[in-house]
Amino acid sequence: MTRSLTYAEAIREGLRQAMALDPSVFLLGEDIGVYGGAFGVTDGLLAIYGPERVRDTPISEAGLAGCAIGAALTGMRPVLEIQFMDFITLCMEQLVLQGAKVRYMFGGKARVPMVLRTPAGSGTGAAAQHSESLEAWFAHVPGLKVVAPATPVDAKGLLLASIRDDNPVIFVEHKLLYRTKGEVPEEPYTVPLGAADVKRAGSDVTVVATSVMVSRALEAAEQVSRDGVSVEVVDLRSIRPLDVDTVLASVRKTGRVVIVYEAVRTLGIGAEIAARIAESDALYHLHAPIIRLGGQECPIPYNRALERAAVPQVDDILAAVRQVVAV
Amino acid sequence: MKTAIPPTDRGVSRLRTMQLIRAFEEKAGELFALGKMHGTMHLSIGQEAVAAGVCGALGPDDYILSTHRGHGHCLARGADVGRMMAEFLGKDTGYCRGRGGSMHIADLDSGNLGANGIVAGGLPIATGVGLSITMRKTSQVCVAFFGDGATNEGAFHESMNLAAIWHLPIVFVCENNQYAMSMPVTAAMGVDRISARGAAYNVPGETVDGMDVRAVEAAAGAAVRRARAGEGPTLLECVTYRYKGHSKSDPQRYRTRDEVEAWQGRDPITRYEAQLMAEGALTPERAEEVAAEARAAVEEALRFAEASPEPDPATLLEDVYA
Numbered sequence: 001m002t003r004s005l006t007y008a009e010a011i012r013e014g015l016r017q018a019m020a021l022d023p024s025v026f027l028l029g030e031d032i033g034v035y036g037g038a039f040g041v042t043d044g045l046l047a048i049y050g051p052e053r054v055r056d057t058p059i060s061e062a063g064l065a066g067c068a069i070g071a072a073l074t075g076m077r078p079v080l081e082i083q084f085m086d087f088i089t090l091c092m093e094q095l096v097l098q099g100a101k102v103r104y105m106f107g108g109k110a111r112v113p114m115v116l117r118t119p120a121g122s123g124t125g126a127a128a129q130h131s132e133s134l135e136a137w138f139a140h141v142p143g144l145k146v147v148a149p150a151t152p153v154d155a156k157g158l159l160l161a162s163i164r165d166d167n168p169v170i171f172v173e174h175k176l177l178y179r180t181k182g183e184v185p186e187e188p189y190t191v192p193l194g195a196a197d198v199k200r201a202g203s204d205v206t207v208v209a210t211s212v213m214v215s216r217a218l219e220a221a222e223q224v225s226r227d228g229v230s231v232e233v234v235d236l237r238s239i240r241p242l243d244v245d246t247v248l249a250s251v252r253k254t255g256r257v258v259i260v261y262e263a264v265r266t267l268g269i270g271a272e273i274a275a276r277i278a279e280s281d282a283l284y285h286l287h288a289p290i291i292r293l294g295g296q297e298c299p300i301p302y303n304r305a306l307e308r309a310a311v312p313q314v315d316d317i318l319a320a321v322r323q324v325v326a327v
Numbered sequence: 328m329k330t331a332i333p334p335t336d337r338g339v340s341r342l343r344t345m346q347l348i349r350a351f352e353e354k355a356g357e358l359f360a361l362g363k364m365h366g367t368m369h370l371s372i373g374q375e376a377v378a379a380g381v382c383g384a385l386g387p388d389d390y391i392l393s394t395h396r397g398h399g400h401c402l403a404r405g406a407d408v409g410r411m412m413a414e415f416l417g418k419d420t421g422y423c424r425g426r427g428g429s430m431h432i433a434d435l436d437s438g439n440l441g442a443n444g445i446v447a448g449g450l451p452i453a454t455g456v457g458l459s460i461t462m463r464k465t466s467q468v469c470v471a472f473f474g475d476g477a478t479n480e481g482a483f484h485e486s487m488n489l490a491a492i493w494h495l496p497i498v499f500v501c502e503n504n505q506y507a508m509s510m511p512v513t514a515a516m517g518v519d520r521i522s523a524r525g526a527a528y529n530v531p532g533e534t535v536d537g538m539d540v541r542a543v544e545a546a547a548g549a550a551v552r553r554a555r556a557g558e559g560p561t562l563l564e565c566v567t568y569r570y571k572g573h574s575k576s577d578p579q580r581y582r583t584r585d586e587v588e589a590w591q592g593r594d595p596i597t598r599y600e601a602q603l604m605a606e607g608a609l610t611p612e613r614a615e616e617v618a619a620e621a622r623a624a625v626e627e628a629l630r631f632a633e634a635s636p637e638p639d640p641a642t643l644l645e646d647v648y649a
Contacts, residue, residue: 026462052462058492063485066451067458073440074390074459093482097445098452106433106441107423108646142647166649 002185008041008178010152011117014159015042015079017188019049022077025163028055028064029081029117038083039119039178065091065116069099069168072114077163085120085172086132099168100143113166115159120148121174121212121262122311128299131307133263135210136272138170139240145193146239148172150214152182154237157191165193172239174212174262194241198250202232205321206250206257208273210236213260213312220317229325239269247273248282255287256324262311265294288327291320338608339617341383341540345375345596346621348399351408352571354625355398355415355429359575364415368429369396373538373570376595377502378403380543381470381565384551390438390456390469392449395430396502396569397442400472406434408624409631418635425638426646438467446507447473447480450499454486457495457560468554470498470547476507478521484528487562491528496554498547499530499562502537504569509581525562537565538595541602567595 005013018025027042027049033056036043046054057064061082068078082088088095095116102110122131139146145167149155155173162169199214200221209217214235221231232250236243251257257277259270270292277283277290293312300310352370359368371378378399382391385404393400401411406422414421414432422432433441440456443449453471460467477483478501490497501521505512518524525532531553535546543565550561568590572579603609 058485058488060485060489062482063451063454063489066448066453066482066486067455067489070440070452070455070457071459071462072455073452074456075463076455076459078455093445093448094451098443098448102433102441103649104647105423105427105431106435107421107426109433109435110441111649113649145648 002183004181005152005184006178007152007155007173007180008039010156010184011041011159011173012043012045013184014156016045016048018160018163019053021188024075025077025079026053026055027079027081028057028067030057030059030083032056032081037081039175041173041178042081061087061090062094065094066098068114068116069094069112072112072168073102073110077113079115079117079163082116082118084130085118085134086129088116088118088134095138095144095168096141100141104143111166112168115162115169115171117171117173119175120172121176122300122307123176125302125304125307127302131300133295135170135172135239136263136268139269143168144240145169146172147193147237148174148211148239149237150177150211150235152180152184154191154197156184157189158193158237160188161190161193164190169193172211176212180215191237194238194243196243196246197235197237198232198246199235200231200233202230202254204230204254204256205324206232206234206247206254207317207321208234208236208247208257208259210239210261210269213262216312216314217260217317219314220321223318224321229321231321242272244276248277248280251277251282252285255285257286257290258293258317258320258324259290260293260312260317263295264297265292266297268294270294288324291324293317293320338603339613341379341544342596342599342603342609343617343621344379344383344403345540345599346618347408347624348375348378348402349596350618350621350625351398351402351411354629356571358415365417366428367574367576369574370571371396371399371569373590373595374502374504374567375399376540376543376599377500377537377565377567380540381500381547383544384547385468385470388438388465388467390440390467392440392453392456392469392471393442394449394472394474395442395444395446396474397432397472398429401432401434401439401442404434404439405437406432406439408628412625412628412632413635416632417637418632419638420631420635447477447482449473450477450482450486453497454489454495457490457497458493460496461493466555468496468498468551470500472500472502474507475501475503475505475512475521476510476515477501478524479515487525487528487530487560490560491530494557494559496557497560498550498554499560500547501562501564502567503564504567506573506581508573511581520564522562522564530560530562532562532564534564534566537567538593538598540595540599
């Protein structure tokens, strides 16, 4: 049975069900207990599972990242909340040099089944140190997996899949999505990691999007459909592993591509997707140059208008779609 | 090739562990000089009493986390010498199938969660191991080894604090070998003793003579008992010395030959042998036998390693993910 839940509620339900199904799953993070998490995602879980499994921590991001790794190495399935994705920079050594590598460095003997959940993205007026979108940094590291759900139903399913996965998973939540609603099945289910999803089928243009950009792409698609332009929206869902096949199949069909993501445009996910298209036979299907829409080459500014201008908006996607169909 | 320790011969068993570490390290240095080893390595000659004493205080189900200078910890924990040597030579039979080398040896079967190429890198991980032990309600203990240099990393301080507030069953073992590469410990911190740093976290700190295996084992044993009893972590500073340079590229301009010789005069192996002999528990002949056995075990390990196959390049991408 499904019912309408917000993205935050869907994640909370996923956490609650994962903890009910598996006693080795526990949560740790700053202010996740009585406070309920900076964005309220873990609200109420302390009352159900108690302070040992919903563990409030001091502000020690590096220590906590290592703590999750150590617990995962020895039989637990920790889910660590890092309060803002910006703060994940404080965890870099542990995540990149330890968590991602121990299995390989040790010849395949170790497993690190941990999830690091973190709210990302701009649009809240929190400015440069609370608005980062750093998913591509982690997607560059073999040994890590990176997912970024765009809808409540995907958020719950990807979370349950991430918790069951035996590798470290960076689970990127977008702050602007927390209050968005969608139909979510009540029972536990998983959405596979590494599988993109066609959120809207179309024939003229492929828009490849991630996270909050999926809903903006869908809105743009709806608007241009009135002009007779049919847009296919591919939601990557996972950044690593990357489902290139779904993207290429769409491109072969449409011959036109716009890639839209919030992180800084240069050297990001868009470059990777464009390169994969260029390296494949899908290149021969292109009727127009590929367009990448990403964040501007600046930190996220505070002022409302500047902040909006720093990352792709619906109008930017509309303009890009019109540009590729005009060729 | 397991370094099994007969319980009836406990005094000599610590000597055997220390001799095995020394023989292994000397052979590793020799192999490096001959160009048979790739990369770099960090020898623990002079520090054998810390590895032997601390690991001697542990039970079979306990965990250790080691450092870049970790060969001794691994051997003292009971690692197979042949598989260690094979890893040094980058062989497929090595502990890490030739993926890790000297700085990343792990033997999960003996609770050795791995050496670490990052100074203080294992300390946050130790808090998770401690938390896992607490949540799984076992009576295990986790020993985290690190050097004096690690205590100036933020990771040390965050980990000490987490271990303290959650009363984690961790023994933080600092091998204070006087230098963080070339930086003298006296110039790198504002306190006289590393053990004093425990006070900031309400973690009991103790300094012991790290050249005395019995002193180390006694102090480690007390810390392990505290941890097992649920009384929380201990910071144990073992004052020791590395006879060799930091790594194979160290010109050692930061210390004098006199200083090195003065420490060598307190050699943990010679000293322990003298103690045992004075107690009538060891004869010079038996002492020589123990040393010869250690050298023979290392030679046998080397033969195994040299005869072992190289990893197949086709397996390069195996085990990145579980």
